[in-house]
Amino acid sequence: MEVFYKKETLKAYLNKLNKQDSVGFVPTMGALHDGHLSLIKRAKKENNIVIVSIFVNPTQFDKQEDLIKYPKDLTKDLKLLEKVNCDVVFAPEANEIYDNRIKAESFVFDGLEDEMEGKHRKGHFDGVGTIVKKLFEITSPDKAYFGEKDFQQLQIIKKVVEKFELPIKIVPCDIYRENDGLAMSSRNVRLIGKSREEAPFIYKTLQKAKEKFEKEPINEIISWVEKEFSKNEILDLEYFEIADETTLKPTKHKKENTRYRAFIAVLADNVRLIDNIALN
Template sequence: MLTMEIYSTKNELQDHLHTLRKAHKKIALVPTMGALHEGHLSLIREAKNSADIVVCSIFVNPTQFNDPQDLEKYPRPIENDIALLKGETCDILFLPTVDEMYPSSDEIWEIDLGELDNLWEGAKRPGHFQGVTQIVYKLFNLVQPDIACFGQKDFQQVMVIQHMIDLKQLPISLKIGPTVRSEKGLALSSRNSRLSEKGKEDALVLYRTLEQTRNNFGQKSLEQLQQEATASITATSTLTLEYFAICETRTLQQAMDKDNTKEYVALVAAWIEGVRLIDNMLLNM
């Protein structure tokens, strides 16, 4: 039976990957922050289907957290994560420390993300996408994958990563896995573990509202859909809505009028029981 290799240093990982590349192995990378769930595991399976070797990284990246308390509370069940990855026959786990990834405390990183850095998640979490691209670029340089797998649940993040790949002209194919949901429809998230059962039940209004918006997309104006969605979510007293927006998928600019030649996505972010949840749904794809 094949065993999963676990590396905590860049040098060890690079040495092993060098050997695999010399054997012409196709490599896929699945970057994660741990607290793995079925959404992550579906990406591991997608990677297994697309490459010879799957590298999963687990690293809770401090530079993408603009709230120190959120960083501190982020779940880190590493033993369970390792067991789950072994169950999916992942080939390599990269498990570095903060010092390993950020040896210099005064490292400077800035990338031009255009409006993607100022809209929605970019506006609500200043510096977040600079931190995301900083660590993903480090991992891309380290692993040099042929394929990188990310989930659709973090739709804006996927757009940001694709923008960086294009900007840096990286020879990496981005694969986007569909959002994996609970039986009732809640988008799986590592943060869901912090919700009570009632909180998970109340949070289902996000999925129901997205689904309703998609179902009514052909019959109602964008303004009507926006108003109905906002009313539906704010009617749930335990939720605090941050935003609900219908956007053109390519730019994520909020759409005012429909254009049949364009594709649209609904984005939502809300707080419940001190936990911030995001979700999205493609509307006409």
């Protein structure tokens, strides 16, 4: 496994590869878990070379406190990557990526950036767009792999590829869950005691909302979810929305030939958890 900390040395290495080799890319912010490893394993099956980046991107954090608290353990991450036979790791410092000017570019994602996470995390998707575009330019992959837990981010990354006409196939991967249903996230290590015990309630509620979607109006489902969380003393509901999968626009009325997804964000002792589920 090759580990690079500088983009120029990584580019030089990649330039020497056989042009016929397909390159798969899995961008991460480290604190790796089985969800990340599932992406890497899939990438390994579908490509000759797999690159994993480990970089906690400062420009996508709307709160400095969250950036400071984000878990980091590069030594542990590298050991996990060796176990899944990762080929290349890129683990730069922020100044290396941003050329000593740590600032996000401004993007227009045709309205995708204005919904859900965009409403609650100012500038978040400018940071996401900035880092993904930079990493794509450095690694030049054929395919890039992203989990559907961050479904809005996934749609925005597809938009980055479309707008900049990048020759990269974005591969969505199913949400990887703990045995109790909690969507795997690097933030989960910050959940302790009652917060961790109650966290699976998020997915259970999504599953029930999916059942209700077949027969009940959307506004009644939203009201039901809000009431369920109002009764929970540990979890605070930030938002629950049912939206068109493609536009991410929230909707109150079902239309034929439209795919819908439920999106949720919850605070558990100041740890922010997001999840989603396809409804039809």
